[in-house]
Amino acid sequence: MASRFGQVEPRRRARAFVLGLLAELPRKNCWTTAEHAGDSSPAGMQHLLSRASWDADGVRDDIRDFVVEHLGNQGAVLVVDETGDLRKGTASVGVQRQYTGTAGRIDNAQVAVYLVYSTPAGHAAIDRRLYIPRSWTQDPDRCRAAGIPDHTGFATKPALATEMITQALDAGVTASWVTGDEV
Structure with missing residues (x-):
């Protein structure tokens, strides 16, 4: 890397x-x-x-390639999961009152969607996307102040998961199936 x-x-x-x-x-x-x-x-x-x-995306690609090389298995499973991190304040990108399983309730949190590669030999995260709520993407001044690129639009958590799965498969990751929780 x-x-x-x-x-x-x-x-x-x-x-x-x-x-x-x-x-x-x-x-x-x-x-x-x-x-x-x-x-x-x-x-x-x-x-x-x-x-x-x-190059954060390049590091992600290097980690994905390393994980697949060392844990690779035709029966691998891609696992999609969201994780919320509790946050104070309102300046961290994507923070708002929203449900997070971390707290088990609606709280001030930042939520990310992760893609994990899992085989009998082990598992590791191979991608991530930060969920940016619609309230953020509809406020260009707030996005600009937080350093979010102007071209960033709203995407649902399932849409973020689809992007990650597609990108992994396009990069040659093989998996027999995909699973996740209710999202």
Whole structure:
């Protein structure tokens, strides 16, 4: 994945971030991953995730290819699932009061749809899409302030799942079937 980072610093920071996510930390956020990496503040991790220049879709493709190469199985299953992360405030992209299984209720949350590749040898996430509610896409000023590209329109969670499944199959991922929860 090194080629997906134009500079050394974001590449090193990404490595430290992933190691933090894999560590047995009580909570995983920019503060805890930064502390795990030996940083005195979360600023570097926050910069990586919000402002640093790197090819996130390329990293996704590299991870997908790695997972399929190591777990590949003709009977693989693609699993679609949404996950909500509780958020305070209203500035994080896509945040609004909405149902999230994480809380088991309607709460202020950011929701993403994930695609997982699953075989008897193991499973791993191979794609993701952030769900941006219609209330966001109908407010161009809010989208612009949050850094959402102007061409981004509303898409339902099933539409996001369809995009990911299509992209995976077009990339040569083979699966015998697809499953997910009620979405």
